[in-house]
Amino acid sequence: MDKQNRKAIIAGNWKMNKTATEAAELIDALIPAVKGAGCEVVICTPFTSLAAAVEKTRGTNLHVGAENVHFEKSGAYTGEISADMLVDLGVEYVITGHSERRQYFAETDETVNKRTRAALAAGLKVIVCVGENLAQREQGVTEELVRLQTKIALGGVSAEEMKNVVIAYEPVWAIGTGRTATSEQAQEVCAAIRKVLAELYGQAVATATTVQYGGSMNAANADELLAKPDVDGGLIGGASLKADAFAAIVAAAGK
Numbered sequence: 575m576d577k578q579n580r581k582a583i584i585a586g587n588w589k590m591n592k593t594a595t596e597a598a599e600l601i602d603a604l605i606p607a608v609k610g611a612g613c614e615v616v617i618c619t620p621f622t623s624l625a626a627a628v629e630k631t632r633g634t635n636l637h638v639g640a641e642n643v644h645f646e647k648s649g650a651y652t653g654e655i656s657a658d659m660l661v662d663l664g665v666e667y668v669i670t671g672h673s674e675r676r677q678y679f680a681e682t683d684e685t686v687n688k689r690t691r692a693a694l695a696a697g698l699k700v701i702v703c704v705g706e707n708l709a710q711r712e713q714g715v716t717e718e719l720v721r722l723q724t725k726i727a728l729g730g731v732s733a734e735e736m737k738n739v740v741i742a743y744e745p746v747w748a749i750g751t752g753r754t755a756t757s758e759q760a761q762e763v764c765a766a767i768r769k770v771l772a773e774l775y776g777q778a779v780a781t782a783t784t785v786q787y788g789g790s791m792n793a794a795n796a797d798e799l800l801a802k803p804d805v806d807g808g809l810i811g812g813a814s815l816k817a818d819a820f821a822a823i824v825a826a827a828g829k
């Protein structure tokens with residue numbers, strides 16, 4: 575199986591943007607803009623917009639995801655949301671390990687693993703984010719670091735469960751900065767991730783798993799990034815907040 579046979583996925587990460595009212599407006603614009611897309615299209619919205627997003631996208635090709643999930647099933651965790659709560663709403667995907675959660679909310683490789691396993695156990699599809707910061711890239715430890723993040727995030731995840739796992743390579747220095755990794759840098763790390771997957775699960779799982787790039791992907795650079803053999807889609811922040819910009823990336827992924 576090669577790139578043509580893998581599922582290309584473009585996922586929007588709305589972060590802490592859009593009220594539920596604004597989300598409904600954006601979804602109304604997105605539905606016609608991405609209709610008939612040649613790739614899977616996911617929108618990951620704040621918790622407050624998930625119910626409306628699920629309702630509005632029913633019967634369309636838009637899939638809905640959350641941006642985080644707690645690892646316990648239920649209990650005294652004020653302010654948290656469980657995987658079962660997401661599933662009950664009709665949510666299909668969840669992001670784990672986003673660098674903003676690692677940076678601002680004390681997320682560690684271990685908690686990324688716990689969230690990933692809890693989400694998979696509940697039947698969610700998980701977009702696991704990994705990536706180096708600028709200092710780590712400059713120190714030349716990108717590949718080692720991403721290998722470690724990937725291995726720890728997937729600890730205890732079975733080969734069968736890997737059907738519901740997407741890995742997003744997101745260099746922290748490229749997120750929200752307008753500074754995109756070159757297509758060669760994206761390819762190099764996405765290929766390294768696929769190599770770790772082969773070591774962990776065998777070649778069949780590695781070649782079947784979608785590996786995305788994320789970090790200032792936009793309509794202008796999407797074609798070149800998505801043309802690389804190990805880049806199977808994108809996780810999109812800023813450009814996912816405008817229907818036309820997001821639709822242009824979706825179109826690039828469908829080529």
Ligand code: PEP
Pocket residue numbers: 587744748749750751752788789790791809810811812813
């Ligand atoms: C992200 O938040 O995952 C992301 C890639 O953001 P941006 O596209 O804005 O860099």
